[in-house]
Amino acid sequence: MPDKRTDDDFLEAFRSAALPLAAFDHRAHVRAGYLMVSRNGLGLAIEAFGKTLRAFAEAHGKAGLYHETITVAFLALINERIALGGDRGWDAFAAANPDLFARDSLAAFYAPEELASAEARRVFMLPRRRVA
Template structure:
């Protein structure tokens, strides 16, 4: 399935829960990044992911701060290396930290205590270690 078909399945809630793993979350973020500017892409992605989780009865798995932090990191990397915008496999190869252990990538910005707090799951909280990169969200 190409990324456009993937987004259609996600947005229509036709995508089976069994097919929606971490890599699928990243594919959604990357696919939105290809189509929209950073802020709009991030807003659309977070909206789609949270609505999908609610519709599928797994709303407790959606973590807003983790999602937004990953989007900031991912979109900044794509802004710094535009060739990654059009090649999913190249993106994955260039960003193994996000693909293999996204939580660790986010923990460079957040303490585990702050990231694991329930308020961070429900709404965005600012990082407490260092500011998130914002370059990708400004384009």
């Protein structure tokens, strides 16, 4: 079920870790990434989102779940979609990019074993897999 908070309220709840862990599903991850990229650009969003996500996870007792490659890859995809499709707000972005909500969104770029590696969790790894 989509979160009905305003974008500002949603981001504040994420930043302060007031957002319940159960409410921070994949769609919420993409929304937070979209908001940070659209407001700050990709470079600043990578730093801010990573820092906020790690703090959010730690506040909810899930410190070991952060994955650098998945985070940066999704932010880059979000940035690309904004640049190519225009920024018409979260609802329009979500409607225009349903593929970003699929769990296998990165399958065209990364083999499962690449994303499963300790290195990919720790540092952003460029895709090794060729897109056919």
